[in-house]
Structure formats: C-alpha cells, structure tokens
Amino acid sequence: MKTATRREVISRGFAVIGWGSFAATCGLGIGETIRFFFPKVIFQSPSKFVISPIEEFLLLSGDADTYGVIDVDNRWRTKHKFFVVRERAKIYALSARCTHLGCTINWFDDMRIFKCPCHGSEYRSNGINFAGPAPRMLDRFSITLNQEGILVVDTGITYDYKRFDVDGASIVIPVPNS
Numbered sequence: 684m685k686t687a688t689r690r691e692v693i694s695r696g697f698a699v700i701g702w703g704s705f706a707a708t709c710g711l712g713i714g715e716t717i718r719f720f721f722p723k724v725i726f727q728s729p730s731k732f733v734i735s736p737i738e739e740f741l742l743l744s745g746d747a748d749t750y751g752v753i754d755v756d757n758r759w760r761t762k763h764k765f766f767v768v769r770e771r772a773k774i775y776a777l778s779a780r781c782t783h784l785g786c787t788i789n790w791f792d793d794m795r796i797f798k799c800p801c802h803g804s805e806y807r808s809n810g811i812n813f814a815g816p817a818p819r820m821l822d823r824f825s826i827t828l829n830q831e832g833i834l835v836v837d838t839g840i841t842y843d844y845k846r847f848d849v850d851g852a853s854i855v856i857p858v859p860n861s
Contacts, residue, residue, distance in 0.1 A: 730839030732763055737832050740769045741856060747771050748795050752808035757790045765824055765836060766790060766797075768809065775853035776824040776836040777810050783817040797821070820844050825851040 687695075740754075747753050747770065755777075756767040764779040764787060781788050786801035797806040804815030811820045825840035834854070842852040 731835055731837045732759070733829070734759065734767065734834045734836055737774070737828055737834055737854070737856075740767070740774050740834070748808055750807050750809040750811070752795070755790050755792070755808060759836070760787070760790070763836070763838060765838060767826075767834070767836070770809070773853040773855050774826065774834070775847075776826045776838075778822040778824060778838075778841070780822075781817055782812065782819050782821060783815065788821075823847060823852050826854055827851060828854055 740756075745753055751770045752768055753771060754769040756769070759765050759767065760779045766777045766779055768775050768777050779787050781799040781801065781804050783799065783802055783804050786799050788797045788799045788804075788806065790797055795808045797808075797810070798804070799815065799817065802816050804812060804817035806812050806817070806821055810823070812818075822844075823842045825837040825842070827835050827837070829835050840851065842849065846852060
C-alpha cells in the first residue's frame with residue numbers, strides 16, 4: 684500500500700474543497716431557479732371598503748370653509764388610511780398618507796387642516812399642501828355608489844391632482860337651490 688505524500692494530500696484537499704464549492708454554487712443556482720417558477724403567494728388585504736349610506740353625508744349641513752369643504756369624516760383614518768370629505772357639490776375619499784414620506788396624517792377640525800406628525804407638512808381641508816416638505820397635495824381614492832346607495836371606497840385606485848376630474852375620483856351630488 685502506497686502512502687500519500689504531503690503534496691498529494693494537500694492537492695486532493697484543495698480539489699475536494701474546489702469541486703465541493705462548485706457543486707454547492709450550482710445547487711443554489713438551481714434551487715433559486717426553481718423558486719422563481721413557484722413564487723410564494725403573499726396575502727394582500729382587500730382594497731374595497733363599503734363605508735356608509737350616501738344619505739349620511741347628504742344630511743350634513745353647515746357652511747363650507749374657505750376651500751369649499753363642509754365636513755371631513757375621519758372614521759376610516761386609522762384602519763384604512765383615508766378620510767371622506769364632503770364639499771357642497773361632491774364627496775371624495777382623501778388619502779391619509781402624507782405625500783412627503785407616507786406618514787399617516789391627522790385632521791384638526793378646530794383649525795380645519797391636516798397635519799403630518801413626522802415632518803410637519805400641512806394640508807388645507809381639501810388636501811392642498813401649504814406648509815412643510817410635502818411635494819404635492821394629497822391623493823384621492825376611487826369612490827363609487829353601489830346599487831343600495833352605499834359609498835364604496837377602493838384604495839387600490841389612486842388619483843393624483845392631475846386626475847381629480849375623472850369618473851371615480853369623486854361623487855357629484857345635486858346642490859339644492861339656495
């Protein structure tokens with residue numbers, strides 16, 4: 684029986700390490716390729732929310748503020764990240780996410796403004812930014828009326844200020860003669 688020399692032992696050791704590393708790398712590559720074709724399904728929360736009958740907003744009375752807003756309803760701010768805004772002639776769902784870095788904004792009814800607690804951006808009651816680092820006004824979500832006369836907000840459909848006049852960005856309501 685022939686005994687291996689030191690050189691042979693070292694070269695076999697390096698060969699085993701080299702080929703082992705090569706095989707492991709190939710195995711990982713094949714594993715990642717297989718995972719690519721079988722992605723994990725990620726749970727995504729629903730984006731449509733049935734909120735309340737339109738009559739609830741039509742019954743609101745009072746004078747509109749300087750920007751035409753009669754009322755801001757913040758019941759959906761925490762859970763669904765939007766406000767429902769009632770103007771004299773329309774209702775819309777305003778995003779509760781600051782356009783600066785996405786923090787959840789707060790509504791201050793006494794001052795009639797939205798404020799971001801993170802970096803101090805401020806928005807008027809209709810969502811127009813006027814102070815702080817926010818680059819633009821608040822986005823709106825799709826709002827529709829179902830067959831039963833109930834408002835439905837879809838946070839999966841967003842409208843920026845350039846598209847506020849398209850169908851779905853607001854619900855136009857009849858204005859009573861004054």
